[in-house]
Amino acid sequence: MRPTLILKAEKACPQALQTRPGFPELLGGYVEYPALGANLKGPAPAPNPGCWPRTAPVPMTSFSRPQHEAHTDEAPAWTHDSIVSSQRSGTSDPYCIVKVDNEVVARTATVWKNLNPFWGEEYTLHLPMGFHSLSFLVMDEDTIGHDDVIGKITLSKEAIGSQAKGLDSWMNLTRVDPDEEVQGEIHLSLELLKDTVKSSLRCQVIEARDLAPRDISGTSDPFGRIIFNNHSAETSIIKKTRFPHWGETLELELGAEELNEEGTVIVEVWDWDMVGKNDFLGKVEIPFASLHKTPVLEGWFRLLPLGNNEADASGKLGALRLKVRLVEDRILPSTYYQPLIELLVESVISPAEVEDSSALTMLEEVTTVESRQDVAMTLVKIYLGQGLVVPFLDYLNTREVNHTTDPNTLFRSNSLASKAMEQFMKAVGMLYLHEVLKPIINRIFDERKYIELDPCKIDLNRTRRISFKSGVSEAEVRDFSVEMLQTYLTSIIESIVSSVDQCPSVMRVAFKQLHKRVEEQFTEPENEDVKYLAISGFFFLRFFAPAILTPKLFQLRDQHADTRTSRTLLLLAKALQSVGNLGLQLGHGKEQWMSPLHPIILSSVASVKDFLDKLIDVDHDIVSSVPQRAVFMPSVTVKEGYLHKHKAEGPQLLSRFAFKKRYFWLTSETLSYAKTSDWQVRSSIPIQRVCAVERVDENAFQQQNVMQVITQDNDGKLNTMYIQCKNVNELNQWLSAIRKVSIYNERMLPSFHPGVHRSGKWTCCLQADRAVTGCSRTHSAVTLGDWSDPLDPDVETQMIYKQLLQGRDKLRKKYLETEDADPTSSNKETRISPDVHPDGAECNAPPTRPGQSVAARLLVVIEDLEQAHATFQLREIEDATRVILNP
Numbered sequence: 001m002r003p004t005l006i007l008k009a010e011k012a013c014p015q016a017l018q019t020r021p022g023f024p025e026l027l028g029g030y031v032e033y034p035a036l037g038a039n040l041k042g043p044a045p046a047p048n049p050g051c052w053p054r055t056a057p058v059p060m061t062s063f064s065r066p067q068h069e070a071h072t073d074e075a076p077a078w079t080h081d082s083i084v085s086s087q088r089s090g091t092s093d094p095y096c097i098v099k100v101d102n103e104v105v106a107r108t109a110t111v112w113k114n115l116n117p118f119w120g121e122e123y124t125l126h127l128p129m130g131f132h133s134l135s136f137l138v139m140d141e142d143t144i145g146h147d148d149v150i151g152k153i154t155l156s157k158e159a160i161g162s163q164a165k166g167l168d169s170w171m172n173l174t175r176v177d178p179d180e181e182v183q184g185e186i187h188l189s190l191e192l193l194k195d196t197v198k199s200s201l202r203c204q205v206i207e208a209r210d211l212a213p214r215d216i217s218g219t220s221d222p223f224g225r226i227i228f229n230n231h232s233a234e235t236s237i238i239k240k241t242r243f244p245h246w247g248e249t250l251e252l253e254l255g256a257e258e259l260n261e262e263g264t265v266i267v268e269v270w271d272w273d274m275v276g277k278n279d280f281l282g283k284v285e286i287p288f289a290s291l292h293k294t295p296v297l298e299g300w301f302r303l304l305p306l307g308n309n310e311a312d313a314s315g316k317l318g319a320l321r322l323k324v325r326l327v328e329d330r331i332l333p334s335t336y337y338q339p340l341i342e343l344l345v346e347s348v349i350s351p352a353e354v355e356d357s358s359a360l361t362m363l364e365e366v367t368t369v370e371s372r373q374d375v376a377m378t379l380v381k382i383y384l385g386q387g388l389v390v391p392f393l394d395y396l397n398t399r400e401v402n403h404t405t406d407p408n409t410l411f412r413s414n415s416l417a418s419k420a421m422e423q424f425m426k427a428v429g430m431l432y433l434h435e436v437l438k439p440i441i442n443r444i445f446d447e448r449k450y451i452e453l454d455p456c457k458i459d460l461n462r463t464r465r466i467s468f469k470s471g472v473s474e475a476e477v478r479d480f481s482v483e484m485l486q487t488y489l490t491s492i493i494e495s496i497v498s499s500v501d502q503c504p505s506v507m508r509v510a511f512k513q514l515h516k517r518v519e520e521q522f523t524e525p526e527n528e529d530v531k532y533l534a535i536s537g538f539f540f541l542r543f544f545a546p547a548i549l550t551p552k553l554f555q556l557r558d559q560h561a562d563t564r565t566s567r568t569l570l571l572l573a574k575a576l577q578s579v580g581n582l583g584l585q586l587g588h589g590k591e592q593w594m595s596p597l598h599p600i601i602l603s604s605v606a607s608v609k610d611f612l613d614k615l616i617d618v619d620h621d622i623v624s625s626v627p628q629r630a631v632f633m634p635s636v637t638v639k640e641g642y643l644h645k646h647k648a649e650g651p652q653l654l655s656r657f658a659f660k661k662r663y664f665w666l667t668s669e670t671l672s673y674a675k676t677s678d679w680q681v682r683s684s685i686p687i688q689r690v691c692a693v694e695r696v697d698e699n700a701f702q703q704q705n706v707m708q709v710i711t712q713d714n715d716g717k718l719n720t721m722y723i724q725c726k727n728v729n730e731l732n733q734w735l736s737a738i739r740k741v742s743i744y745n746e747r748m749l750p751s752f753h754p755g756v757h758r759s760g761k762w763t764c765c766l767q768a769d770r771a772v773t774g775c776s777r778t779h780s781a782v783t784l785g786d787w788s789d790p791l792d793p794d795v796e797t798q799m800i801y802k803q804l805l806q807g808r809d810k811l812r813k814k815y816l817e818t819e820d821a822d823p824t825s826s827n828k829e830t831r832i833s834p835d836v837h838p839d840g841a842e843c844n845a846p847p848t849r850p851g852q853s854v855a856a857r858l859l860v861v862i863e864d865l866e867q868a869h870a871t872f873q874l875r876e877i878e879d880a881t882r883v884i885l886n887p
Contacts, residue, residue: 092114096138107729137149152174160326205235210243220279223235226268282303348392366803375799376419384428396416425538427787550569586601694708
């Protein structure tokens with residue numbers, strides 16, 4: 001199974017910090033964890049009801065990679081309620097970091113001088129099956145010295161997974177106890193030796209990895225200790241490492257009476273300190289009885305905390321509102337999903353009549369409003385993978401258009417057709433949107449002008465000096481705001497209408513088909529503009545306007561806008577919506593204060609129509625000659641930007657001078673870099689040679705946010721490039737992007753060195769051999785979920801199967817049961833036969849209801865998948881009973 005972690009945030013109540021974590025899946029899964037806000041002092045307020053973040057499982061095949069995913073659907077917000085001040089000024093500068101098994105995966109922005117922070121962050125994480133816990137730490141940023149920890153919340157995988165609908169409540173922050181902040185694993189071999197002379201317990205303490213850093217250098221001085229009853233023994237101390245290799249054997253002599261005891265063997269790991277007491281690094285507890293059953297018990301054991309179970313400080317540290325959901329799904333081999341794929345494909349390539357029932361229409365019937373967006377995105381990915389996304393959209397749009405009598409209501413509902421078009425634009429057009437909008441959005445953020453048109457909201461105290469007079473009047477603020485909005489809006493419109501050639505061909509063909517269907521349906525002269533409105537409604541109202549309103553959700557910015565910039569973006573989004581409506585509703589709303597922008601909106605109508613005419617002036621066959629998803633086109637840059645590359649050549653006097661600024665480009669084929677973005681000569685690394693992309697320990701270069709890209713040449717030699725990012729979020733984004741484009745590489749490494757080889761040894765595990773096997777596990781399955789996620793037909797078809805399984809009874813009742821049927825017959829476990837006799841001959845009796853034959857075939861497919869899942873589940877249970885320990 002594959003787990004997916006989804007962080008989602010919603011609006012926070014006043015004085016409330018809310019965070020939402022996520023859920024894992026069985027063989028694979030995903031967790032949603034959104035952070036909204038926090039209450040950092042006093043008791044936690046009652047939780048507010050809110051929309052639950054959408055969750056889409058990230059399954060995995062029974063034989064392939066595990067993954068975890070976290071994602072959110074709404075504009076999120078993290079808020080904290082009444083944070084305890086850690087500064088003399090009586091305030092704090094809080095931010096929140098998210099950890100999965102002690103590895104930082106996200107960091108919010110800092111809210112300066114605020115005890116009730118509101119962040120607004122959302123993440124989707126694909127994680128490995130073996131993750132154990134999710135933690136949220138609220139920090140107070142200090143410009144000098146180390147940041148202070150205000151408090152934390154830790155949720156175990158079991159706690160999250162035990163709630164079918166996820167966790168949604170206010171949770172008090174707890175103090176950070178060093179004895180509870182443990183991490184890593186230890187490799188042990190235990191054996192109970194018995195003979196006529198003596199009995200003993202032999203423990204080989206082999207090695208440990210990823211131990212918690214306890215020293216200021218970012219390392220520890222670990223030693224191990226085994227304890228049973230009143231017996232104990234210790235290993236030697238290995239200094240300055242989090243990856244110690246002991247290779248020592250400890251032996252405890254036992255009395256005959258002790259062999260029958262039901263005690264526990266405890267192996268502890270400690271950090272040795274010359275001054276003061278030693279620091280606890282973790283422990284392993286093994287029932288003594290298990291040693292009687294197994295001759296030799298060997299494997300990697302996860303280190304556990306001391307288990308002090310300190311109280312949560314009674315809300316004195318504040319509270320965090322969490323919404324967390326973990327989803328795990330078993331992903332079967334591809335052959336099991338092929339019949340369902342064939343039914344979905346058949347729906348769009350050979351429908352007898354567009355109004356006839358099909359597997360696709362039946363799926364829409366059983367899809368709930370809450371899950372419709374997820375289903376739409378999943379279907380878009382499936383048909384993109386099949387090369388049939390245009391026929392798929394045309395099929396849904398034709399049905400929608402044919403069922404609409406009033407053109408004013410066309411595509412105004414959240415139907416599957418509307419959602420599918422919306423998700424389709426995000427899946428194939430995100431890079432295009434970035435190219436069109438990013439320069440303008442960056443300008444708005446950089447200038448940060450105070451702009452307001454609503455007389456009721458103009459605040460003269462918030463304005464910067466606009467004139468040389470002693471004060472600024474409301475009229476001057478309004479005139480200045482109109483001027484700036486006109487400038488911004490003109491730039492946005494010009495950028496869009498001049499982007500015909502930049503728009504992905506598959507989008508243009510989809511809009512051409514939509515234009516054709518609407519023109520055929522609404523032929524009256526008074527409906528001349530409907531064919532334009534149908535396209536602009538998607539293009540402007542559901543694509544560009546939302547991206548302007550919330551740039552972070554479309555990856556246009558790393559952080560959400562502040563209050564001033566948010567207002568500017570809101571006014572521009574409103575104006576662009578009017579542009580998308582071709583100015584037909586101007587003057588009819590309540591916001592008459594927007595009227596100064598009406599002239600520029602009306603003057604743009606002609607250019608918008610001309611743009612839409614050019615947009616659909618495209619050859620339909622062009623779609624078959626290019627990839628339908630831009631992210632997979634070799635020439636398209638998936639991610640780019642300035643990073644710092646480690647200079648490997650020559651002696652390095654100081655590590656800070658070893659990193660040189662370079663501009664990096666990532667495509668599906670290469671990772672390349674040069675001195676500047678316009679530099680002609682580039683150095684490139686083929687993506688197919690990448691075998692690991694991992695973090696680097698801070699103590700390796702005495703630098704934060706460093707990653708390594710490990711490649712393997714044709715001779716099998718490993719080469720490593722070290723790259724530094726400016727912050728942890730940029731680090732995670734680059735790690736995720738490179739892992740995604742290399743996810744199908746065949747030579748991925750299972751382990752790596754988080755340090756560097758310097759002065760004849762690795763800084764992480766202190767091994768001298770440069771070619772020695774890595775001392776830490778790789779994390780290729782850990783990625784951020786977003787629009788660039790690789791297509792995975794098995795995962796996507798599993799999600800569709802789950803939707804159909806939930807609506808199976810509804811389909812059976814509508815299409816197969818007769819009115820005079822035995823009311824108890826629907827409860828019987830009978831297999832449905834789709835109009836075919838056992839000998840293969842077709843039934844002579846025609847279907848009694850429209851769609852009965854398709855429904856029967858679909859229900860058989862659902863039943864076959866259900867039985868396959870049951871078979872695999874039984875096999876997993878049988879395998880688990882034969883395994884005492886999973887190394």
